Amino acid sequence: MTRLSVNINKIATLRNARGGNNPDLIQVAKDCERFGAQGITVHPRPDERHIRYADVLALAEVVRTEFNIEGYPDARYMALIKQVRPAQATLVPDPPDAITSNTGWDTIAHQQQLADIIAELKSYGVRTSIFVNAEEEMIEAAVRTGTDRVELYTEPYAQGFLHNPAEAVAPYASCAALGHSLGLGINAGHDLDLHNLAYFQRNVPHLDEVSIGHALICDALYLGLENTVRLYRRQLEQE
Ligand SMILES: CC(=O)[C@@H](O)[C@H](O)COP(=O)(O)O
Numbered sequence: 001m002t003r004l005s006v007n008i009n010k011i012a013t014l015r016n017a018r019g020g021n022n023p024d025l026i027q028v029a030k031d032c033e034r035f036g037a038q039g040i041t042v043h044p045r046p047d048e049r050h051i052r053y054a055d056v057l058a059l060a061e062v063v064r065t066e067f068n069i070e071g072y073p074d075a076r077y078m079a080l081i082k083q084v085r086p087a088q089a090t091l092v093p094d095p096p097d098a099i100t101s102n103t104g105w106d107t108i109a110h111q112q113q114l115a116d117i118i119a120e121l122k123s124y125g126v127r128t129s130i131f132v133n134a135e136e137e138m139i140e141a142a143v144r145t146g147t148d149r150v151e152l153y154t155e156p157y158a159q160g161f162l163h164n165p166a167e168a169v170a171p172y173a174s175c176a177a178l179g180h181s182l183g184l185g186i187n188a189g190h191d192l193d194l195h196n197l198a199y200f201q202r203n204v205p206h207l208d209e210v211s212i213g214h215a216l217i218c219d220a221l222y223l224g225l226e227n228t229v230r231l232y233r234r235q236l237e238q239e
């Protein structure tokens, strides 16, 4: 079964637009869980333009499903993980000024850095995942860092799906099979949506979890949050 983790960054973006507490991020996280989300994902960025570090501490008190904290492993991120001890820490190579994540780690060039960070995170009892492009050499090198999982960066899939779904999904299927055979858990995320999700899930083996934010929150504007979370869950339950 592939689990759905709802990324609530965009709820914080909306809240921050007016400086108050509407929408209430904590309530939304609780509601996502009530509607069927099997995890809550956040990605605090150094400028705190959406999720604030204080939000992460508040969320840690209420999230009852899997709490997944994404981010670049700078000193502030590592201190946050040490304090919160979420179920999962997902390491993303974004520079501080990134508009959004746009590539995975080079797990060959950063092998020792990642291995040291992962050892530290594991000493806190936190499961680790590394955001990677769907390239077999990146998967093989990820194994050598000691990570528990990888998260396949799916924007190239989402773009390719519009023209040639079979070609777009092929590298993800082979990387997932390879990663699983080498003992890795397999996550995926970025630009997954109601159009491309079911096909991805059907064709990528051993998919443990997807984290979805932007499209899901956009869909919720039209369909309502409860209906939307249920629809995304249903995409993952099809054979
Ligand atoms: C790692 C990843 O793909 C997501 O965290 C994505 O980058 C969402 O972040 P933003 O909401 O800041 O775009």
Ligand SMILES: NCC(=O)COP(=O)(O)O
Pocket: 007, 041, 070, 151, 188, 189, 190, 191, 192, 211, 212, 213, 214, 215, 216
């Ligand atoms: N890890 C990917 C994520 O959390 C959400 O990405 P997106 O759906 O906002 O593109």
